[in-house]
Amino acid sequence: MVCYECFIRGQRRDAIGLCHHCSVAVCAEHAEVVAVPITEKVLLVKEIVLPLQARRLFCKICRAAIEQDHVVAQDEAQTVSSREAEPIDVATVPW
Ligand SMILES: [Zn+2]
Ligand SMILES: [Zn+2]
Secondary structure (H helix, E strand, O other): OEOHHHHOOOOOOEOOEEOOOOOOEEOOOOEEEEEEEEEEEEOOOEEEEEEEEEEEEEEHHHHHHHOOOOOOOHHHOOOOOOOOOOOOOOOOOOO
């Protein structure tokens, strides 16, 4: 499997994994691994963070999207109902 980000730039590089969010294959350069807290529910109302963290691999686009700050100006914010579907340039990856 080849890296999608490299592929759309005309390069071929082996992928090391799949983005947890969008499932594209990414190489070491285009992958980012983040620590994920593991929690446990206690007495149905309290949640505690356990000492060991898991890991999760993302492509750079999804990591930036997931960690983006809130929009400051309210009128710039898009809601799900106001957002129209935008065409995206999808290159076909030869798996
Ligand atoms: Zn790559
Ligand atoms: Zn992704």
